[in-house]
Amino acid sequence: MASAEDDLIARYFRPLATHAGALGLIDDAAILAASGEDIVVTTDAIVEGVHFLPDDPPETLARKALRVNLSDLAAKGATPAGFVLTLALRDINEAWLAPFAQALGEDAAAFGCPLLGGDTVSTPGPLMISVTIFGKLPTGTMVRRDGAKPGDIIAVTGTIGDAALGLACLKGKKLLDDASACEALIARYRTPQPRNALAEAVRTHASAAMDISDGLAGDLAKLCAASKVSATVEASAIPLSDQARRILSSGTAGIEMLIAGGDDYEVLCTVPENRWAAFREAAGRVAVAVAGIGRVQKGNTAPVFLDVSGMPIAMKRLSYSHF
Amino acid sequence: MASAEDDLIARYFRPLATHAGALGLIDDAAILAASGEDIVVTTDAIVEGVHFLPDDPPETLARKALRVNLSDLAAKGATPAGFVLTLALRDINEAWLAPFAQALGEDAAAFGCPLLGGDTVSTPGPLMISVTIFGKLPTGTMVRRDGAKPGDIIAVTGTIGDAALGLACLKGKKLLDDASACEALIARYRTPQPRNALAEAVRTHASAAMDISDGLAGDLAKLCAASKVSATVEASAIPLSDQARRILSSGTAGIEMLIAGGDDYEVLCTVPENRWAAFREAAGRVAVAVAGIGRVQKGNTAPVFLDVSGMPIAMKRLSYSHF
Numbered sequence: 001m002a003s004a005e006d007d008l009i010a011r012y013f014r015p016l017a018t019h020a021g022a023l024g025l026i027d028d029a030a031i032l033a034a035s036g037e038d039i040v041v042t043t044d045a046i047v048e049g050v051h052f053l054p055d056d057p058p059e060t061l062a063r064k065a066l067r068v069n070l071s072d073l074a075a076k077g078a079t080p081a082g083f084v085l086t087l088a089l090r091d092i093n094e095a096w097l098a099p100f101a102q103a104l105g106e107d108a109a110a111f112g113c114p115l116l117g118g119d120t121v122s123t124p125g126p127l128m129i130s131v132t133i134f135g136k137l138p139t140g141t142m143v144r145r146d147g148a149k150p151g152d153i154i155a156v157t158g159t160i161g162d163a164a165l166g167l168a169c170l171k172g173k174k175l176l177d178d179a180s181a182c183e184a185l186i187a188r189y190r191t192p193q194p195r196n197a198l199a200e201a202v203r204t205h206a207s208a209a210m211d212i213s214d215g216l217a218g219d220l221a222k223l224c225a226a227s228k229v230s231a232t233v234e235a236s237a238i239p240l241s242d243q244a245r246r247i248l249s250s251g252t253a254g255i256e257m258l259i260a261g262g263d264d265y266e267v268l269c270t271v272p273e274n275r276w277a278a279f280r281e282a283a284g285r286v287a288v289a290v291a292g293i294g295r296v297q298k299g300n301t302a303p304v305f306l307d308v309s310g311m312p313i314a315m316k317r318l319s320y321s322h323f
Numbered sequence: 324m325a326s327a328e329d330d331l332i333a334r335y336f337r338p339l340a341t342h343a344g345a346l347g348l349i350d351d352a353a354i355l356a357a358s359g360e361d362i363v364v365t366t367d368a369i370v371e372g373v374h375f376l377p378d379d380p381p382e383t384l385a386r387k388a389l390r391v392n393l394s395d396l397a398a399k400g401a402t403p404a405g406f407v408l409t410l411a412l413r414d415i416n417e418a419w420l421a422p423f424a425q426a427l428g429e430d431a432a433a434f435g436c437p438l439l440g441g442d443t444v445s446t447p448g449p450l451m452i453s454v455t456i457f458g459k460l461p462t463g464t465m466v467r468r469d470g471a472k473p474g475d476i477i478a479v480t481g482t483i484g485d486a487a488l489g490l491a492c493l494k495g496k497k498l499l500d501d502a503s504a505c506e507a508l509i510a511r512y513r514t515p516q517p518r519n520a521l522a523e524a525v526r527t528h529a530s531a532a533m534d535i536s537d538g539l540a541g542d543l544a545k546l547c548a549a550s551k552v553s554a555t556v557e558a559s560a561i562p563l564s565d566q567a568r569r570i571l572s573s574g575t576a577g578i579e580m581l582i583a584g585g586d587d588y589e590v591l592c593t594v595p596e597n598r599w600a601a602f603r604e605a606a607g608r609v610a611v612a613v614a615g616i617g618r619v620q621k622g623n624t625a626p627v628f629l630d631v632s633g634m635p636i637a638m639k640r641l642s643y644s645h646f
Contacts, residue, residue: 017529029365029399034357042352043407047446072351084366086453125448130409172603
C-alpha cells in the first residue's frame with residue numbers, strides 16, 4: 001500500500017529525523033519551536049553536472065549538500081538547528097541511497113543539525129539536492145553582509161583556492177605530478193569543511209561576514225557592495241595550502257584561479273581593528289585558522305588585490321558563474 | 324561586475340522580498356523572528372515533465388509551486404509567514420522569468436506569504452521549482468496526521484478529482500465534447516486553490532488533517548495509517564464539480580480516476596462528531612465548502628470506498644506515484 005517514496009523515506013531518512021519536531025517524518029510538516037531567538041534561514045542547491053560531477057560518490061554529495069548550507073550558518077554566526085531536504089532522483093537506486101543517507105546522517109549528528117522533513121521527487125534530468133537549513137541565534141545578532149566599515153581587517157578561515165584546484169584536477173588538468181597532492185585538493189572540492197565552530201566568534205566580533213562559495217574575489221566584492229565600501233587585499237597574505245603553493249610556484253595555475261574559483265566554503269569576515277586580537281584568540285580556542293588578508297577602504301570600487309610589489313593584479317573575472 | 328544570478332535576483336525577485344527579515348535578498352540568509360509561537364516548516368518541489376507540462380505557462384507554474392506549499396500550511400492549521408525559493412533553470416530567459424516573478428509576487432501578496440530568500444541554480448535538465456514554506460501557529464496546536472479517532476467524521480473541502488481530469492484533458496484524452504468544461508478542469512490542474520482561509524477552523528476543530536496531493540484514496544490511507552485507524556467513505560458523498568459529474572455520467576472516466584488521481588490540494592480532515600456543527604459553521608464563515616464523506620473506523624485495513632448500494636469499490640491503485 002505504501003508508495004515507493006514512502007518506503008524510501010521510512011528506510012533511509014526516518015533514522016535521521018532525530019528532532020522531536022520532525023514527527024518521525026510521518027507528517028506533512030515539521031515544527032520548529034523558537035523561544036525568543038531569531039531563526040536564520042538559508043537555502044542552497046547542488047546540481048549534477050553543474051555543482052558536482054556525475055561520478056562523485058554519494059557519501060561526499062550528501063556531505064557537500066549539507067555542508068554548503070552549514071557554511072552559511074557559520075558565517076552568519078548561527079547555531080545549526082535542523083534542515084529540510086529536497087531530493088530529485090532519476091530512479092530509486094538503493095546502492096546510491098544507502099550510502100547517501102548514511103553519510104548525511106553522520107554529518108547531521110556531527111554538526112547537531114537533524115533532518116526535519118523534505119520532499120523526494122522524480123526527475124528525468126540531472127540529480128539535484130536542495131537543502132534549506134535553519135539556525136538559531138539571540139535576537140538581532142545575525143552577522144550581515146552590510147556592516148563592514150573602512151579600517152576593518154578582512155579575514156578568511158582555512159586556505160583559499162584548494163577546491164578550485166581540486167575541480168581542475170578532476171577535469172584532467174595536470175597541475176602537479178603528485179597523485180596524493182591531487183587527492184587532497186579533490187577532497188577539498190568534494191567535502192567542504194564548514195567553520196561552524198567559529199560561529200560564536202564571528203557573531204561576537206565581526207562587523208560583516210559571508211561564506212566564500214563563488215570565489216574570494218567575487219564574494220568580497222559582494223560584501224563590499226552591500227556595505228558600500230571598497231577593500232585592498234595583499235595577495236601574499238591569502239592563506240594557501242602546501243599543494244596550492246607548489247602549484248603556484250610551478251606555474252601550472254595562477255593566483256586568479258585560486259581567488260576567482262569557487263567552492264571554498266571558508267568564512268570571509270571583517271573585524272574592527274580593536275576587536276582583532278579578541279577575534280584571533282576566540283578562533284584559536286576553537287582551533288579554526290584565521291588570517292588577516294587586507295583592509296576595508298572607503299569607496300565604491302571593486303576590491304583591489306595587490307601583488308608583492310604593491311601593484312594591482314589584473315583579473316578577467318572575479319568569481320565563478322554557472323550561467 | 325554583478326553576476327547574471329545577482330542581476331536576475333535584483334530585477335525579478337527583490338520586489339517580492341517585502342518581509343524585513345528577507346534583508347532585501349542582499350544577504351545569504353533571512354531572519355524569521357518567532358515570539359513564542361511554533362514555526363511550521365514544509366517543502367514541496369515541482370519538476371517539468373513530472374509535476375507540470377513543458378508548455379504550462381510561467382504564471383501558473385509560479386502559483387502552483389507556491390500554492391502546493393500553502394495547501395500544506397492550510398491543512399496543518401498554520402498562518403503563512405514566508406517562503407524560500409530554489410529555482411533550477413536551463414537559462415536566463417526574461418520572457419519566462421518576468422511573468423513568473425510577477426505571478427509569484429501577486430500570490431505572495433494575496434496569501435500574506437513574502438519571499439524570504441532562495442537559490443537560483445543552472446541545470447542542463449528539466450526546470451525545477453522547489454519551495455520551503457513557513458507558517459506560524461500557537462505552540463503545540465499544529466494539526467497532525469495521527470490524531471483521527473474511530474467515529475470522527477471525514478471531511479474534504481472543495482471538489483475532488485478535477486485536477487486529475489484536467490491533466491487527462493491536457494494529455495489529449497477526450498472526456499467531454501465541451502471545450503469550456505475542459506478549460507475549467509485544466510485550470511484546476513494548473514492553479515490549485517489552497518484553503519488557507521480554513522486554517523483556523525481546522526486548528527480549532529479537526530483531530531487530524533493533511534492536504535490531498537496524491538489522490539483522496541491514497542492520502543486518506545496515509546492519514547489512517549498514521550492514526551492507526553481505518554475508514555469508510557460513501558463515494559456518493561464525495562463532492563464533485565459539474566464537469567466531473569458529467570464525465571462520470573458519460574462513462575468516459577470512472578470514479579477511480581477521480582479519487583486515486585492527484586493534484587487536488589484540498590484539505591482532508593477528521594472532525595469529532597461533537598465538533599462537526601461548529602466546524603461547518605466556521606467553514607461557512609470563511610466561505611470554504613466542506614463536505615462530510617465518511618467515518619473513521621477501528622481497524623488497520625485500508626479505507627473502504629462504498630458505492631450507492633453499499634458495496635466496496637475495487638480499486639487497482641489508491642494514489643498517484645511519480646516513481
